Amino acid sequence: MRDAVTSLIKNYDITGRYLDRDAIDSLKSYFVTGTARVQAAATITANAAELVKQAASQLFGDLPELIRPGGNAYTTRRYAACLRDMDYYLRYATYALVAGDTDVIDERVLQGLRETYNSLGVPIGPTVVGIGILKDLVTEKVQAAGIEVGAYLEQPFDHLIAELSETDV
Numbered sequence: 572m573r574d575a576v577t578s579l580i581k582n583y584d585i586t587g588r589y590l591d592r593d594a595i596d597s598l599k600s601y602f603v604t605g606t607a608r609v610q611a612a613a614t615i616t617a618n619a620a621e622l623v624k625q626a627a628s629q630l631f632g633d634l635p636e637l638i639r640p641g642g643n644a645y646t647t648r649r650y651a652a653c654l655r656d657m658d659y660y661l662r663y664a665t666y667a668l669v670a671g672d673t674d675v676i677d678e679r680v681l682q683g684l685r686e687t688y689n690s691l692g693v694p695i696g697p698t699v700v701g702i703g704i705l706k707d708l709v710t711e712k713v714q715a716a717g718i719e720v721g722a723y724l725e726q727p728f729d730h731l732i733a734e735l736s737e738t739d740v
């Protein structure tokens with residue numbers, strides 16, 4: 572598991588280089604957003620249950636077939652599994668946000684996920700929609716708390732969305 576700083580150092584150490592201008596710039600941009608990252612993570616944490624509940628109700632409002640007979644989130648057990656998955660996405664996005672690196676998401680969330688979803692018939696398109704809703708709700712919540720929002724905040728969600736959306740070759 573890596574963060575913005577260890578990733579960078581690892582890359583420079585491989586070739587035995589001192590940190591150059593590019594490295595310093597990327598470190599600066601990480602530290603400049605440091606306080607916002609930590610504050611955003613605290614805001615998400617304090618509102619996690621509510622964010623997941625809201626995102627799910629919006630998702631099921633937009634795609635009601637998911638919770639109708641034959642839908643993948645139909646039955647109490649599967650409904651609960653879906654909300655739990657949303658909670659996983661939110662929690663790991665929060666870790667990645669603090670780390671400034673999506674490595675934790677690759678390692679702990681995405682590895683083997685597509686295969687699991689495919690084998691259980693969990694639809695990936697609606698999952699991606701759900702993550703997008705989470706991202707919007709998080710952005711609203713963080714902004715309402717008076718914390719600067721921006722690419723730093725969206726990146727973990729965009730990474731999940733991009734990786735899950737990627738079509739198999």
Ligand SMILES: CCC1=C(C)/C(=C/C2=NC(=C\c3[nH]c(/C=C4\NC(=O)[C@H](C)[C@H]4CC)c(C)c3CCC(=O)O)/C(CCC(=O)O)=C2C)NC1=O
Pocket residue numbers: 637642643644649650652653654656657659660679680684687691693694697698701
């Ligand atoms: C921390 C990393 C991690 C992730 C991400 C994870 C996901 C994950 N989601 C699962 C199931 C599931 N995931 C969903 C999710 C949904 N169904 C829908 O229609 C919606 C689109 C969506 C919610 C947004 C459902 C319904 C199941 C249960 C499927 C079944 O058992 O038939 C399963 C199968 C095992 C189980 O039910 O627990 C895994 C492994 N597990 C992990 O350890």
